[in-house]
């Protein structure tokens with residue numbers, strides 16, 4: 001039994017999840033650091049919420065009738081009998097925290113961001129997982145359209161700061177509670193006349209979630225969508241004014257956008273502005289990120305009426321696109337030292353020296369096991385060491401060590417008690433491993 005486990009035959013990572021291995025970490029560090037940096041520039045502060053929440057938080061906010069709530073949540077009863085759900089998205093938990101911590105008493109808007117694992121029971125495929133990481137940003141407590149443009153700008157500049165190219169920004173408004181309900185009646189009337197030609201999913205959407213009819217990717221339904229009434233032609237005066245202002249700000253910020261009157265989102269809480277960023281080559285099948293305004297959500301969750309806007313982006317999809325576009329993360333550290341030793345006394349000195357070098361900020365590996373000097377030098381090479389320090393028995397007797405600069409192949413003797421200070425003066429100390 002145990003033998004099987006150690007050969008890795010018995011268990012694998014759960015379907016739709018993945019290990020992030022050391023060789024992938026530089027991408028993750030790169031993306032997370034850029035997210036934190038863009039948030040610093042836009043004045044968004046980090047928040048972390050629990051990985052699970054009460055189930056009702058999500059069914060109320062994301063909405064009954066959405067795929068997420070109906071089919072994708074990891075829900076369980078805890079030992080106290082309360083229904084809990086692994087976070088299937090990040091906005092509702094942040095709103096819950098905003099209410100719970102009385103953040104309406106702070107200067108508004110409150111600008112928050114998170115980088116967190118998200119769980120959805122989906123059919124796994126490239127870029128679609130059962131656990132993914134999301135970077136999200138939320139600006140809560142301000143209805144002004146400038147905040148919509150700010151959230152979109154933050155998303156756009158995040159992708160740009162990574163060097164991603166060929167992205168499109170799709171933009172729409174889905175109106176407010178009042179103009180949307182008039183529009184939905186018109187939409188349902190139109191679809192009722194085509195009910196027989198709809199796919200089974202759309203037949204269900206017609207009664208449960210008619211706005212999502214516009215999002216069906218099946219070719220037969222796409223034909224019907226093409227001539228469906230457009231929400232942007234049914235916006236009330238206020239929603240129209242808001243949408244015009246958002247577009248105007250984006251133009252001033254030189255953020256290019258494409259209007260897409262059929263863009264709707266998979267979560268029910270949105271009002272007015274909705275947007276998605278997509279790689280140009282995938283034809284709208286899988287968004288890199290998306291978001292919008294959600295002016296009713298905080299009230300829906302028991303808070304005071306509080307307008308808000310935000311966005312979220314999946315880090316795996318961002319990294320997939322970085323790789324596709326040949327964008328490499330910066331290499332994690334500049335100085336790697338290998339300390340080789342021959343004999344037990346020398347090993348003790350090597351351990352002491354390694355500690356001193358680490359205290360000076362260097363990344364240091366010592367030899368492991370009883371291997372020959374030749375094997376140790378090979379190991380230093382394969383680890384990509386910039387410098388190797390050789391602590392030999394003869395040298396030790398003379399109170400010196402050998403320092404070899406690997407790239408140049410040059411070596412010199414250095415007094416043992418000066419080795420740490422000389423090396424740290426010589427090598428550029430990096431920011432440490434990713």
Ligand code: HAM
Nearest residue numbers: 089091128129132287288289290291310311312313314
């Ligand atoms: P969402 O569109 O459901 O929005 O997800 C945001 C992003 O998360 C997607 O564009 C995609 O990059 C990534 N994503 C979603 N599901 C998966 C998956 N199964 N596998 C890999 N990546 C995935 C939200 O979740 C909203 N909370 C965004 C938001 C924030 N709106 C306002 N504020």
